[in-house]
Amino acid sequence: MASNNDDSSSNFFTNDLDRNDSERDLYAILHISKDADTTTIQQAYRRLTLLYHPDKHTDSRNKQLAVDLFIQVKNAYDILNDPQKRAIYDVVGMKGLKAEGWEIITRTRTAREILDEYERLAKEREEKRFNQITNPNASIHATINLTDIFNQINSIDDNNNILPKIETTEFTVEQSIDIPLTRQDTATINAVATIRNGRGIGSLTTSFRRILSDLSWFRIDLTYGQRPYIGFHYFRRITQKLQANVHTTFSFIMSRKTLVTSGFIFSINYQLTHNLTSSLQWKTGRASFMKGILQYNRQKWMVSSAIQLGLINTFGAIDGVYRFPNVCNLRCSLKLFIFGPWVEYGIDRQLTKHTYGSATVAISARMGVLLRLKFIRGNQTFTIPLPLSQDVLPSAIFYATIVPTLAYLVLDRLIIQPFARSEQEREQKKHEDEAREKQSEHRREAMNAQEVLRSLVEQIKDKEGSQGLIILEAYYGHLTSIINESSIKIIDVSIPLQTLVKDSTLKIETTVSKSNLTGFYDPCIGEEKSLFIKYSFHSHIHSVTYKDLDPVILPNRNHLIL
Helix, strand or coil: CCCHHHHHHHHHHHHHHHHHCCCCCHHHHHCCCCCCCHHHHHHHHHHHHHHCCHHHCCCHHHHHHHHHHHHHHHHHHHHHCCHHHHHHHHHHCHHHHCCCCCCCCCCCCCHHHHHHHHHHHHHHHHHHHCCCCCCCEEEEEEEEECHHHHHHHCCCCCCCCCCCCCEEEEEEEEEEEEEECCCCEEEEEEEEEEEECCEEEEEEEEEEEEEEECCEEEEEEEEECCCCEEEEEEEEECCCCEEEEEEEEEEEECCCCEEEEEEEEEEEEEECCCCEEEEEEEECCCCCEEEEEEEEECCCEEEEEEEEEECCCCEEEEEEEEEECCCEEEEEEEEEECCEEEEEEEEEEECCCCEEEEEEEEEECCCEEEEEEEEEECCEEEEEEEEEECCCCHHHHHHHHHHHHHHHHHHHHHHHHHHHHHHHHHHHHHHHHHHHHHHHHHHHHHHHHHHHHHHHHHHHHHHHCCCCCEEEEEEEECCCCCCCCCCCCEEECHHHHHHCCECCEEEECCCCCHHHCCCCCCCCCCCCCEEEEEEEECCEEEEEEEECCCCEEECCHHHECC
C-alpha cells in the first residue's frame, strides 16, 4: 500500500461501483467478450485508462466526468481480472460479489455449483437478518369434525331427519416473536393455546439462540406448561455438502421431583449429488427409532423415500411432487404402517403474490378420510383439518376430491384472477415508471460520457489520417429503413465509436446489449435495437448495420458501398 491516499481512493472506487454500476455489464465497460483471456482484459484496461485519464482534460467539468469513467473501467478490471470474483460475477452478477463467506471459486466450477454456493450464503444471510428485526409469526389450527354428515349419507335409516352435527373438536392459536439481542444472539417467545374437546391447555416457550460462527448455532428452549421442560439444539455445517445436528429435551415431573429425558435425536444430512440428498436420524430412549431418507429433486419433479425402524412406529414411505410451472404442484404419498397403508394426495399453488394454498386428502384404515386445507399469508399460517369419515367411504373420498376443486375454480375465476390481474397491472406500471427514471439517468450518463470523449475525437481522426478509419455517422436504437435523426428512439453514437478506433480498427467483442457501452443508453426500452455505422476507410465509404447483440469488427470489405 503506497499511501493513505491510495487506500482511500480504492475505497472510493468500490463504493462508486456499488452505487452506479450495479446494472452495467462489466464486459461491455471494457468492450471485451465473456471469453476474453487475462491478456485481453489487461490490454483493454490499459487502453481505456489511457483514453479516460483525467490528466488529458483541462476543463474542470470534463476532468470530473473523466474520473467517473476511469473509475468504472478500474472497478470492472478489478473484478474481471480476479478469477474468483469473475467466476461469481459470470453466474450471479454484482449481487453475488456483495455476499460474504464465499469459498474459493474458480471458473472451472459449473454454474450450478456456483449458484448452489450463492443460495447457501443467501440462506445464511436470511438467518442473520432476523437478528436485526422482530419477526412475528402466527398460526391457527382448527379441526372441524364433519363425520356426522357422511354417517347420515351412508345411513340405511330413512327416518333419520336430524340435521348433521358439525363441531370444532380442536382449536389452537400459536404466536411467536423474535427479539434480537446482538448480531449473534436472538431470543424468541412462543405462546400456544389449545382447546381440545372442551378442555383448554397452553404453554409458553422462551428460546435463546446464539450463532457460534457462519457454520454453527446453538439453541436453548425453556417451556412452561403442564410439564415444564428444557430443550437443547445444536447445528453444525461440517462441509458444504454435510451438516449435522443434535436435539434433546429434559422434562421435570413434579410428582416425582425428577428430571427425565425422552432421549436424543441425532441427524445428519449429506448431498450425494446435485439432485440427490440423503439424511439419517437416530432417536434414543423411549420410542427410539432409526430413520433414513433419500430425496431426488429435479426442476419439474421430486421423489423421496423413507424407512423408519422403531420400537413403536415402523413404516416405509414414498412421496412424489410434480410441478407445473406457474400453475400448481401435485403431491402424492404412500406410507406402509403395521396397521395398514396410508395414502395422501393433494395440490398446492400460489394464489396471490403473498398467499399460498393447499388441499390434501389423507386416507387410512385407522383414521378414515381426512381433508386438510392450509393457507399461508406472509408469516401467518391457517390449517384446517376436516375429518370426513372414520371409515374409508367412497362418498367421503369423492367429495373430499371434487368439492375443493370446484370451490377453487369458482374462487379463481371470480376473485383470484381479477385480483392477480390488477396486481400485475400495478406492478407493470411501477416497473415502467422505474424504467423511465433509469432511462433518464442513463441518458444523462451517456451524454456526459460523450462530452468527455468529444475532445478526443479530433486527435484520433488526425492520427488516423485520410486513409484511416473515420466514423462518419453512427446511430443506435430502433432503426427503420429511413433513419430519422430527430427520432427519440435513436441516438447518435459516432463520438464514442470513433474514440474506440485504434490502428484503423474498431472491435467491440462483447455480446450483451450495446446500451451497456460507454456513451450509449437504451432509447427504446423493450423494442428491437440495432446499430448503423457509416465510415470511411482508405477514402472509400462503407456502411453496415449490426444487431444489438452482435460483436462489431471494422473495417470489412463487405461493407464497401459500390
